[in-house]
Amino acid sequence: MSKIAHVIVDVPIMQTDQPFTYLVPQEIDEAVEVGVRVEVPFGNGNRHIQGFVVGIDFLNNQTEDSDQLKPLVGVLDLHPVVNDELLQLADEMAKTTFAFKITCLQTMLPSVMRSTYKKWLVAVKDVPQHIEEEVFLGLGERDWEEIKESSYLSELHRLRQAGCVDVRYEVTTKNKVKTMKVVTANLPREMLLDIQANTRKNAHQKHRLLNFFIDAQEGEFSVKELVEEHDLSRQVIKEAAELGWLLEEEREVYRDPYKDRVFQQDEALVLNDEQQVALDRVTKATSENKNEVFLLEGITGSGKTEVYLQAISNVLDEGKTAIMLVPEISLTPQTVTRFKRRFGDKVAVLHSGLSQGEKYDEWRKIERKEAQVVVGARSAVFAPLENIGLIIIDEEHETSYKQDESPRYHARNLAIWRGEYHRCPVLLGSATPSLESRARAQKNVYHLLQLTKRASDNAILPTVSVVDMRRELKQGVTGSFSTPLLTELTERLEKKEQSVLMLNRRGYSSFMMCRDCGYVLPCPNCDISLTLHMDTKSMKCHYCGHEEGIPQCCPICDSKKIRYYGTGTQKVEEELQQLLPDARILRMDVDTTRKKGSHERLLQKFEAQEADILLGTQMIAKGLDFPNVTLVGVLNADTALNLPDFRSSERTFQLLTQVSGRAGRGEKLGQVIIQTFNPEHYAITLAKNQHYEAFYQHEMNLRRQGKYPPYYYTVQLVVSHEEELQAAKKMHEIANKIKQALTPQAIILGPTPKPMARMNRRYFYQTVIKYRFEENLGRVLEEILQESQKDIRSGLRVSIDMEPQHFI
DNA sequence: AGCACGCCGACT
């Protein structure tokens, strides 16, 4: 009876999106189980690739078809890296997002566990001398990448046929475990004393070492620590180990990014009655194992986080675990500290600021059940926790919870799936819930919990005023700062209070334009203008990363009057510095926060009041909590309003509400000034009044009329090709096919070129489908994907995005 | 994806 394994192989295409069956060699029989990664030979050439074991079987009669199966090469893991639940989740994800199973599986794991491949040419026998010298350089083996262009290729091909040379495939996975050498006393205390008595007096090192272990008696000590802090040499430790006094061992260590920080433990705060009601409802669901979804709608400052913390604490008390998702952008040191203070070592943090190795270590901490609470961004929804008692998604309206590449999953949906699996509640929280979630709460699909009061009594809602920039313009203000905003800023400087200024970068950038002929410097690959970056002194494309020098004169008319336009943070900073020469300004944007830890340093500086004004993009809108900030200014509230996206009002409202919440977090009264060219727009007037409910009603009405989510579902199909005609043709073909399969109730928008029609030298066409009930939709989309496979060779790419978050 | 196979034109 021979063991066989069903394996999902690392070839992300449709034809291989299914398990392949391999024989399990006797020698590694024990190690091969469901959920481990394996190395398998694949295809005609038997190149070696990584795969995931998704099933195990046994063959009774060996004669039948076992001779058609290839044996797998080896095992890459000692223990399964995906359990049964996550395997099921991968299947679910593949099905609902139209992604490949292998892509889903890889997405769930830290990136270090993705294998890299290398091909070697190996000399076997009778290799001609000139090949030996020119190709193998006398080494007997050569990296294929280095010789695949060589002129000996055909000769090598013949030699391979003759068996003189061979190809070796290498699969490497970088999930290295960091280790540390530790020593323990290997002999009882009496014997150590005995040894010490017989050791020469002038062997100072040995005496010191023996004394140390006689005093310390038990415990493990790292060699590094002994050398650095107890004045012992590596040599004497090694000798002691050889003599059998000490026992040397390699210990795994975690790269703990927070190892140098001491987190002072804190205690649960007293909740107000609203918070208490919310907590009780959630806790009741967790302890009764009820799979319910709660929507916690609470104004900024209403203490949602404290409810999360106490709910998690209750879950831990029941011996269960919890996941807390926060948007990447608000996974700030402040947030992390808050969790570390409450739960100490029980917390694992997963976010993009960590190195690959650090991420892997945090993941391993979870997998080995050393962490019970996981705090992280989108992908933390895959945390390999068992016995989950609660999943929380903070700022649930954030679009970053949806991945914008394959697999295009929404963390909220997967969290709810896991909630069902574990029979535990899911808690969605936001001051400005997405219309989708809020509507579900309305229909009692989710349970609505509301926090309407600020948590601490002395914190009052800030006053919000809107400045009409059209009027300012008429009065001769041409810059980024209105008179009221400047007045307030000046006043804050005098009072030694701090201000936060936000520049809404969405739909905005600073570009070079010739004043004489109007020429705008474009990206050679994409359909947009290049953006000026002063820090690197270059022009960059925000879409494809193309970079070139700053032009000194216009490439078309040769005029020297080529200047930059638009409002980047750097330019605003300069403008502000001129207006307020004494102000200490901190700029925070992608340029000043690119380096690791710089984000944190900037905030610390601001917190220590080493600056008066924090000027930044969207990233300052979330989660920051500085008591001395009494003024928040939004320089351009409406740049996003004009984008061709039905969610642009919703985004603007959310952003303004959120940034307003940054003012007056302490005891002083806060003020918010919103500058806009659309002062009557409902997204702005309602944000001014912090009136979510009214916004919800108004926007729902528009969505109903416009047949948009949450009344309708949406799918976006995108076709791209290097030639515009090819992309357009295929898109029309697909759109026609869809039209035929769907009911007349479905609304098909397009095909149209995407607003950003060319990106990375490719042309994009899209079709959006709005629908309510379409039985055939899933099947047709599957067919479209299937049929598009043969077009891949001609350079066509087709993507399907269920419930897209961005339409541009 | 990446490998082998097979069918064509250009060359010894």
Place this chain on the structure above:
DNA sequence: GTCGGCGTGCTC
């Protein structure tokens, strides 16, 4: 007649 170009099919 053969070398190497690229289009096609398949991968346990």
